[in-house]
Amino acid sequence: MTRFANQTVLVTGGTGGQGSSHVRAFHAEGANVVIGGIDAERGAALADELGPRARFVRLDVRDESSWSAAVHTAESAFGSLNVLVNNAGVQNPPATIENTDQATWSRILDVNVSGAFLGVKVTTPALRRATGGAIVNVGSIMAMGGTAHYAPYVASKWAMRGLTRTAALELGRDNIRVNTIHPGVIATPFIHEPAAGATAAISDFYSPAPFAVPRLGEPIDVTRLLLFLTSTAASFITGSEYVIDGGLQLGPALQAETA
Template sequence: MPRFDGQTVLVTGATSGMGASHVRGFHAAGAQVVIAARDHEAATAFATDLGPSAFAVRLDVTSEPDWTAALDEVSSRFGPLSVLVNNAGTQHPAALIEDTPTEVWDRTLAVNLTGQFLGIKHATPSLREAGGGSIINIASTMGNVGQAYYAPYVASKWALRGLTRTAALELGRDNIRVNSIHPGVVATPLITESLDGGPAIGDLYSPAPFAVPRLGTPEEVTALVLHLASTDGAFATGAEFVLDGGLLLGPALAA
């Protein structure tokens, strides 16, 4: 029997990068997958490619009405939710705090933190109806350190750690596990492409000093997502899983 046979999984920010990888991973493992994204046209095309066990919902994660409508649609189409992957996130152009527009701060926290809060809030009744399940919040290694020029992003990811732990405490007795994954430098457009004509984030991080001296892949993050969402990860909740090739460890010994 496929690993997620009969389970319904909702992935936010699901049309590209890590989100698209997570969708494919769950779909291949037998899940009914909900592809949630602001770009409904792209999400619909993706769902069509995957077939009848996938469908698209339009979802701006910062919008509470969008979350309500999305979960209602999931319920009518597939029944209660078993897994929520809070993957949607945004980055911003590099800037010192004193040069960061307030609207950039507000937008970054709205997507990266409030969006995940709303996901937990609105998915919980559905997960409870299913008899329990798993919520996986995609954080970042920037949520473990300070990083010059990226104060809004760093702050949002630090706060997500506290949100994850609190949700795990509140939902444990409902058999709902809540964990966070902290990817390092993963080869996705968010990392490899410039936001404002300046250097891409990936350009600021040479993997040469890492213990594993390369960029990560979306599929490697997906493998951890699937583990945590499955019964293999049944004893993990409120935990933080760093997947960074050793970035946070500091420089490795030279070969």
């Protein structure tokens, strides 16, 4: 399929487990891809693998000038920017609020909230120049409730919900749609490896056994939803939130006893 032929997609955190899945899928669907990230070695390798329709840009999402450089790369290399995927995010080491230092709090919100805010701010003029497009902010199932020991991350993803709805209201008349995806527990290094300063990974606290769909999610599960939301098939969808968690929020799927 070539749903995204002649379109350019910028994916932040584009070298990670979910990000690289998104990049590869958009590219396979005909898009030009701009891989935003801070790991230059992995980013350059991915761009080389994909070929002439791919570029890597070192993108620190906390820095407005870094965003401007990424947009310039997209437009100068491919003529336009049509889709932004605000995928970059960081996790805090688990700690109670009482034992969370302010530096950790600020770092998580700077990346997860300010980074998404700057992405919307800086890419909007480019999306207008392209006569419209789509933005998807990648949130988290943790934005749908509270999670002990993860206050900075939870707060950042709750904030993204408000940012998405506000941006959707402001940009809808410009033919720019803004939506959010909230993944559950997805099998990536982000889940399986401890955050900086932590000794346990998030996956240590979750077993998929009680889920309605009793497995961890895979990056492609999220990617498929992302492709739909950024395609013309979703042209009447904006300001919406999509949870993709295998039924985690539903509660445990208890098995009836058999005689």
